Amino acid sequence: MTSAMMQSQILVIGAGPAGIAAAIAADSKGQSVILIERAESAGGILNQCIHDGFGSIRFGEQLCGPEYAYKEIKRLEGSSVIAYFHTTITEIRREEDFFLIDAVSPKKGTMTLKVEAIILATGCRERSARQIFLQGDRPSGVFTAGLAQYVINCMGYLPGKRCVILGSGDIGLIMARRLTLEGSSVLGVYEIQNEPSGLSRNIVQCLNDFGIPLHLSRTVIELHGKHRLESVTIMDVDENRQFIKGSEQIITCDTLIVSVGLIPEHDMVRELGIKYDPHTSGPIVDQTYMSNVPGIFCCGNALHVNDLVDYVTESGEIAGDAAVDYLNGIIPRKKIELIIDQSIGSIIPQTISLSATKTFTLPLFIRSKRTMRKSILRITNGGNELFTKRFNVVKPPEMIRIDLSCEISKVQTDFPFLISIKEERS
Amino acid sequence: MNNRVDRLQNTLNRKFTTKIECSQINDSIRLEGDLDTLSDWLSAGYLAAKDFGYKVINDITISGVGPTSEPRLKEKTQRLKKNTYDVLIIGGGVIGASVARELSRYKISVCNLEKESDVACHTSSRNDGMIHPGFAASPGTLKAELNVKGNRAYSQICEELQVPLSRPGSLMLLKSRLYLPLIPIMLDRAKKNGVDGEVRFLSKREVRRLEPNLSDDHFGAMNFPSAGQLSPYGLTIALAEHAVQNGVDINFNTEVLEIQREQDRIEAVRTNNGMIHCKVLINAAGCWSDRIAELAGDRYFSLHFRKGVDCILDKALSEEQTMIAANPILFKTHASHSKGGGIVPCVEGNILIGPTAQEIFSRDDYATHLEDFDALFKIMSLNKRFSKKDIITYFAGIRSCSWNEDFIIEKSPVLENMIHIAGIQSPGLASAPAIGEKVKGIVLKILGDVNLDPTYSQFRKVTPNVSLLNHVDKTELLFKRPDYGNIVCRCENISEGEIRDVLRSKIPPMTLDGIKKRTRSGSGRCHGAFCAPKILSIMSDELGIPIEDIEKNGHGSQIVMGKTKQGGTHD
Numbered sequence: 001m002t003s004a005m006m007q008s009q010i011l012v013i014g015a016g017p018a019g020i021a022a023a024i025a026a027d028s029k030g031q032s033v034i035l036i037e038r039a040e041s042a043g044g045i046l047n048q049c050i051h052d053g054f055g056s057i058r059f060g061e062q063l064c065g066p067e068y069a070y071k072e073i074k075r076l077e078g079s080s081v082i083a084y085f086h087t088t089i090t091e092i093r094r095e096e097d098f099f100l101i102d103a104v105s106p107k108k109g110t111m112t113l114k115v116e117a118i119i120l121a122t123g124c125r126e127r128s129a130r131q132i133f134l135q136g137d138r139p140s141g142v143f144t145a146g147l148a149q150y151v152i153n154c155m156g157y158l159p160g161k162r163c164v165i166l167g168s169g170d171i172g173l174i175m176a177r178r179l180t181l182e183g184s185s186v187l188g189v190y191e192i193q194n195e196p197s198g199l200s201r202n203i204v205q206c207l208n209d210f211g212i213p214l215h216l217s218r219t220v221i222e223l224h225g226k227h228r229l230e231s232v233t234i235m236d237v238d239e240n241r242q243f244i245k246g247s248e249q250i251i252t253c254d255t256l257i258v259s260v261g262l263i264p265e266h267d268m269v270r271e272l273g274i275k276y277d278p279h280t281s282g283p284i285v286d287q288t289y290m291s292n293v294p295g296i297f298c299c300g301n302a303l304h305v306n307d308l309v310d311y312v313t314e315s316g317e318i319a320g321d322a323a324v325d326y327l328n329g330i331i332p333r334k335k336i337e338l339i340i341d342q343s344i345g346s347i348i349p350q351t352i353s354l355s356a357t358k359t360f361t362l363p364l365f366i367r368s369k370r371t372m373r374k375s376i377l378r379i380t381n382g383g384n385e386l387f388t389k390r391f392n393v394v395k396p397p398e399m400i401r402i403d404l405s406c407e408i409s410k411v412q413t414d415f416p417f418l419i420s421i422k423e424e425r426s
Numbered sequence: 427m428n429n430r431v432d433r434l435q436n437t438l439n440r441k442f443t444t445k446i447e448c449s450q451i452n453d454s455i456r457l458e459g460d461l462d463t464l465s466d467w468l469s470a471g472y473l474a475a476k477d478f479g480y481k482v483i484n485d486i487t488i489s490g491v492g493p494t495s496e497p498r499l500k501e502k503t504q505r506l507k508k509n510t511y512d513v514l515i516i517g518g519g520v521i522g523a524s525v526a527r528e529l530s531r532y533k534i535s536v537c538n539l540e541k542e543s544d545v546a547c548h549t550s551s552r553n554d555g556m557i558h559p560g561f562a563a564s565p566g567t568l569k570a571e572l573n574v575k576g577n578r579a580y581s582q583i584c585e586e587l588q589v590p591l592s593r594p595g596s597l598m599l600l601k602s603r604l605y606l607p608l609i610p611i612m613l614d615r616a617k618k619n620g621v622d623g624e625v626r627f628l629s630k631r632e633v634r635r636l637e638p639n640l641s642d643d644h645f646g647a648m649n650f651p652s653a654g655q656l657s658p659y660g661l662t663i664a665l666a667e668h669a670v671q672n673g674v675d676i677n678f679n680t681e682v683l684e685i686q687r688e689q690d691r692i693e694a695v696r697t698n699n700g701m702i703h704c705k706v707l708i709n710a711a712g713c714w715s716d717r718i719a720e721l722a723g724d725r726y727f728s729l730h731f732r733k734g735v736d737c738i739l740d741k742a743l744s745e746e747q748t749m750i751a752a753n754p755i756l757f758k759t760h761a762s763h764s765k766g767g768g769i770v771p772c773v774e775g776n777i778l779i780g781p782t783a784q785e786i787f788s789r790d791d792y793a794t795h796l797e798d799f800d801a802l803f804k805i806m807s808l809n810k811r812f813s814k815k816d817i818i819t820y821f822a823g824i825r826s827c828s829w830n831e832d833f834i835i836e837k838s839p840v841l842e843n844m845i846h847i848a849g850i851q852s853p854g855l856a857s858a859p860a861i862g863e864k865v866k867g868i869v870l871k872i873l874g875d876v877n878l879d880p881t882y883s884q885f886r887k888v889t890p891n892v893s894l895l896n897h898v899d900k901t902e903l904l905f906k907r908p909d910y911g912n913i914v915c916r917c918e919n920i921s922e923g924e925i926r927d928v929l930r931s932k933i934p935p936m937t938l939d940g941i942k943k944r945t946r947s948g949s950g951r952c953h954g955a956f957c958a959p960k961i962l963s964i965m966s967d968e969l970g971i972p973i974e975d976i977e978k979n980g981h982g983s984q985i986v987m988g989k990t991k992q993g994g995t996h997d
Contacts, residue, residue: 002901003897038913038916086912088911088912088916088919090893090919104904104910104911104913104921105911105912106904106909106911106912107908107911108911109901109904109905109911110897110900110901110904110911112897125951125952125956126955128818128952129953130817130818130819130820130953131817131818133796133799133817135794135795135796135798136793136794136795137792137793138792138821139978139983140938140977140978140979140983140984140985144955146955147954147955147956147958150959151959151986152990154959155959155962155963155973156990156992157974157986157987157988157989157990158986158987158989158990159986159987160987161987182990182991183991221796222793222795224793226790226981227978227979227980227981227982227983228978228982228983228984254987255987267742267917267951270742
């Protein structure tokens with residue numbers, strides 16, 4: 001019995017939309033690419049998203065998750081990427097100028113890979129009920145929205161019959177509709193913030209169309225039930241998110257669906273010394289999506305949580321292209337930091353590396369921190385205005401994507417780029 | 427009327443405006459009446475304990491309410507394995523399992539009864555897993571004696587059971603200069619208790635060198651090198667499995683409803699699943715041990731209950747602290763009988779913070795509350811690297827406490843073949859091996875002529891822990907068993923093969939929590955969001971039960987509620 005030893009220039013981890021795009025991009029530039037996926041097939045979380053709304057930017061049509069995945073998988077199958085499914089990476093070691101990766105799979109047993117660059121396309125995980133400090137008992141019947149989605153759509157089981165949904169994230173809204181269609185009664189969606197955290201179209205299509213109430217500034221604080229969930233206590237919060245005493249109410253239910261945010265997942269590289277951005281919870285990257293560890297790139301929801309899969313695919317392509325440039329020795333000369341003020345929740349990338357080219361164009365992905373009407377986004381550098389754009393409304397759930405074009409000769413490279421959004425007074 | 431009772435009655439009369447009646451029953455004192463607060467209720471119990479030790483029966487109600495009572499299993503769930511045993515042990519916690527394992531060395535028939543569907547469902551799975559050095563309890567107490575003995579015994583037991591044990595040692599941080607003159611007294615106490623290892627005082631600088639991330643807000647620390655840590659449920663499961671491997675029976679979902687006596691002898695026990703006769707009955711029922719004594723008509727003590735909440739931090743922080751650190755309350759008031767909680771690096775790599783201590787009027791209220799976190803955050807602040815966002819989960823456990831706060835481990839004063847083990851609070855886990863040993867001695871005395879069983883096997887049979895294997899061994903193993911290559915739990919790297927192994931073990935878990943306790947799948951940062959569906963499918967396949975029937979922790983805690991709308995068929 002021997003362990004398989006394999007070698008390629010680039011390893012892509014995760015065969016969801018980001019990983020597929022990254023692998024194809026790198027492959028099309030002639031690099032050898034291995035793609036590793038722990039599930040038995042490609043597509044990632046798209047496979048459990050049987051609702052529509054995917055692909056309007058990329059394909060100009062409304063697809064369901066598996067349809068979008070299918071289109072991408074077909075492209076993957078037409079490439080020369082070597083994909084290993086049902087394979088889990090157990091360790092990544094960084095050597096002098098390459099990486100050694102141990103993996104296991106039921107078919108191939110143990111294997112070791114030697115690669116020069118790694119693209120992380122490992123997606124994200126859901127913030128759990130414990131991570132938002134839900135108190136009370138620990139009964140069954142508490143699901144994260146994605147788990148409930150998998151249980152219904154991929155396994156064919158019903159999480160419960162009387163459901164409360166905590167958090168107005170997109171998956172929670174979609175599950176409110178899905179559970180209703182499956183015959184469960186959804187008693188309401190509770191959101192601690194004073195505005196919904198999901199896309200407006202999901203509020204309309206998943207709640208309003210089904211008469212499901214959305215309660216803002218109201219949240220679940222305690223679970224009751226020693227075995228199966230029996231009820232939850234809900235409470236109002238004020239504008240500072242402090243609980244308002246006396247507003248407690250107990251709701252009888254057997255199921256709580258928790259949709260309170262996603263966290264980029266890249267724990268397998270944590271030990272390699274990656275620097276993280278507290279705003280995105282993903283690695284700090286430049287416009288090539290390379291982290292501070294040379295040769296490690298990151299894209300998709302592992303980099304920052306996106307609301308549209310179209311952007312996820314785009315980020316995969318950027319990372320795939322850039323990994324090839326990196327292997328070809330295109331080394332940037334100088335880094336400029338992008339600094340956000342308190343109007344902005346997060347930005348990707350967090351730095352820009354200047355190379356020999358005279359001009360550059362790069363997409364910036366920006367999330368505002370709060371809802372603002374009639375506002376203007378500004379990017380300045382050493383006092384000079386590089387970019388402005390006006391928006392009728394910006395909302396935290398809806399990511400802003402802009403293309404920033406600059407002539408390098410006009411950039412003061414010793415100064416950072418400052419990014420802000422301000423409401424204009426009329 | 428004797429002096430002690432009169433004296434107590436006078437004290438209670440002075441202390442409380444409402445009348446508390448004292449009455450003596452054999453050697454015990456019974457308190458009756460009604461008080462307004464839990465704190466008064468406790469004061470009354472502790473006052474009685476001053477003269478009567480643990481032999482206090484506190485039947486005082488609080489605003490007319492007695493302690494909550496729990497529903498009982500009434501329906502028959504299964505056939506009992508046998509109906510007659512030499513020794514019957516009530517309770518499948520760490521104490522019941524430790525006693526069972528000790529007795530399995532002998533040629534006697536032993537059976538364990540557990541009302542839950544698994545071992546370690548209550549206090550034994552709800553604590554910090556610390557193997558205390560044996561310093562905290564006062565010299566001369568049962569706690570002090572058994573803790574030191576138990577701590578010492580763990581090295582060999584964990585070897586025999588193949589249970590991971592760490593001995594990182596502990597630091598008792600001294601938060602005030604006032605504590606410094608007490609150092610010789612503390613060293614003397616450690617010596618009197620017989621604490622293992624070189625107990626010594628470390629200066630602030632020495633502490634900083636050992637644990638650079640600890641807050642500097644102290645004046646040095648006492649160091650106890652023998653302090654250890656293990657998984658309390660991992661240990662309990664291993665003890666029980668080893669006992670079963672050596673011939674002990676366990677009946678799960680079996681609750682004692684009645685205990686039948688022939689004068690001062692226990693004859694049989696009636697359960698929801700039928701009658702069981704025995705020569706010796708051992709009460710190892712944890713928080714319910716006073717209830718079991720009552721069923722035997724032998725209620726000469728009562729218990730009170732102290733909840734403790736612990737929280738667990740992400741494994742990514744495992745490097746940030748290696749030693750156990752606590753910030754104990756040295757000058758105790760009677761309201762605080764806890765050691766105050768600490769930071770415990772667990773053998774699995776997570777950091778545990780806790781436990782808190784809060785008296786409650788219930789023996790099974792495991793709910794946590796936001797207020798518990800004030801104390802936890804305070805403990806957490808002992809290490810500069812830890813913050814709120816690192817918490818991946820939290821849980822509560824309940825300490826069952828006697829009125830003098832010491833263990834009760836003895837043959838009943840009245841019944842000739844019943845043994846009570848009660849009030850096993852901290853350091854109960856650390857003392858468990860010594861408690862097993864002590865109870866074994868009492869059993870052998872009752873039974874008389876008993877021989878060692880020559881077929882006893884010293885080591886527990888275990889299945890591989892794949893993530894700990896080296897590359898060559900792993901390669902070979904995966905060739906034979908490809909299911910070890912199918913990683914099901916991504917956070918803890920647990921394979922399908924390991925889950926199938928525990929489902930084929932001596933005590934196969936029937937619940938999702940049972941799988942979690944044995945394999946750690948679902949204990950990581952995603953907390954089961956990714957692995958739960960896969961584990962349900964494997965359980966369904968291996969146990970031959972539909973997914974709808976699989977429970978989280980028994981008693982109707984199903985995970986899913988039936989199938990989705992099935993739709994029509996395509997013809």
